Amino acid sequence: MIAASLHVALVQPAIHWNTGNAGRTCLAAGAQLHLIEPLGFSLAEAEVRRAGLDYWPLVHPIVWPDWPSFERKLPLLGEPFFFAPGGGRAYWEIEYPKRTVLIFGREDAGLPADLGARFRDGIVSIPIISRQVRSLNLSTCVALALYEVLRQARDAG
Secondary structure, three states: OOHHHEEEEEEOOOOHHHHHHHHHHHHHHOOEEEEEOOOOOOOOHHHHHHOOOOOHHHHOOEEEOOHHHHHHHHHHHOEEEEEOOOOOEEHHHOOOOOOEEEEEOEOOOEOOHHHHHHOHHHEEEOOOOOOOOOOOOHHHHHHHHHHHHHHHHHHHO
């Protein structure tokens, strides 16, 4: 899998630590990170340094001003998969194509409702077995999904 074929998009992320962890995972996995504004934090150099993201300059995230701007370019990036609780299929049941875009919503609200409605057939979930757990951390979800795509690419040859 080459970096140009694997993308992660965070829609309106709110917490810089989660975004930083997702960025580090993208860097490790060879994926391109996309951040769709508005962001709940600043990407100013001083703020990034304060958050301890010393590897951030290597991530080279692409920042989009809004969802419509990103959506216009989405067909050029690959097939989108929207991650949300209660999605139709578990993420490990998907056969990911060579060009894949993994899309995640905001930590506190998930995907905007209009995206969930418009892309209902493309929604997948990460199953949570325990009833005591309400949700998983955003950066954990990014890691699980990215490495499932990489596993499938490896197994495909």
